[in-house]
Amino acid sequence: QVQLQESGPGLVKPSETLSLTCTVSGGSISSYYWSWIRQPPGKGLEWIGYIYYSGSTNYNPSLKSRVTISVDTSKNQFSLKLSSVTAADTAVYYCARVRYIAAAGTWWFDPWGQGTLVTVSS
Amino acid sequence: SYELTQPPSVSVSPGQTARITCSADALPKQYAYWYQQKPGQAPVLVIYKDSERPSGIPERFSGSSSGTTVTLTISGVQAEDEADYYCQSADSSGTYPLFGGGTKLTVL
Numbered sequence: 001q002v003q004l005q006e007s008g009p010g011l012v013k014p015s016e017t018l019s020l021t022c023t024v025s026g027g028s029i030s031s032y033y034w035s036w037i038r039q040p041p042g043k044g045l046e047w048i049g050y051i052y053y054s055g056s057t058n059y060n061p062s063l064k065s066r067v068t069i070s071v072d073t074s075k076n077q078f079s080l081k082l083s084s085v086t087a088a089d090t091a092v093y094y095c096a097r098v099r100y101i102a103a104a105g106t107w108w109f110d111p112w113g114q115g116t117l118v119t120v121s122s
Numbered sequence: 123s124y125e126l127t128q129p130p131s132v133s134v135s136p137g138q139t140a141r142i143t144c145s146a147d148a149l150p151k152q153y154a155y156w157y158q159q160k161p162g163q164a165p166v167l168v169i170y171k172d173s174e175r176p177s178g179i180p181e182r183f184s185g186s187s188s189g190t191t192v193t194l195t196i197s198g199v200q201a202e203d204e205a206d207y208y209c210q211s212a213d214s215s216g217t218y219p220l221f222g223g224g225t226k227l228t229v230l
Contacts, residue, residue: 035219045157045165045208045221058218094164105216108155110176112164 002027004095004113012089012120018082022095022113029053029076033098035109036069036080044090050098050107051078072114085120092117124148124214126222128207133228140196142225144209147190148216151164154192155210156185158203159224167209168193196227 008020022034035050036115049059051069063082071078082089093116096109127145144154154172157165166177169185172192182197190212192211196203209222 016195044224045210047221050219060218099170104152104184106171106212107219108153108167108170108210109157109165109219110167110170112166115149 002111004111005094005098006113006116008118010117010119012121013085013116013122014082014083014086016112018080018085018089018120020080020093020095020116020118021079022080024047024076024078024097029071029078032106033100034071034078035096035098037094037096037109037112038089039094039115040091040094048082048087048093050078056105087120090118090120124220126209126211126220126221127177128209128225130223131226131228132228133200135230136199136201140197140199140203140227142194142196142207142209142223143191143209144193145191146211146214147185148214149190149192149211152211152216154187156183157210158159159206159208160204168207172226199227199229202226202230206218 003025005023012018030053033050037046050068051057066083068081096112100107140141158168159165168179168183172187173185184195186193206224208224213220
């Protein structure tokens, strides 16, 4: 059974770059899409972007200018970088496996990691 | 901007049926998904492709679609079903995933 675990700093200073890694265990990162999703405290879910194991990506247009998602198949990991952060980027960040049916143009997320809280503050 | 619209809250008594809706213009053309999120936990998929139930999800969870509205139905609600529920589909042009604002289900 695939499990995902987020890791990275819990505190980032304003204007700096947030960096997180998701480690996939119990299965290979190959042949799937992988995603980052965030949830500000007390608010709803926001999709950030996803990456295919081969490296192709798709980002939320509202974050696209600041987001980079990369994959390291040798380590069974994928990563998120979000630049020029502000307090509005404070959130629980989740990684998740994407189930994608190209013919139907549809995606869903299962399973999810437990999430990691990142606070942006000086 | 395009949104998936959910009611902020729904309340039901134990044993009753809870219905949570999600509305958007493009839903007739796109599949919808439902996630359950309990406090302090990650979301869990409870319905996929409008009405399919993942293994391990109780049969009391079901999904349906009619026009621009999809509905998550929980029959015989139990106290453990109290949670936030999020619908998910895609943006109006089908180019990226999109979540609804979430509905807090309270079991009275």
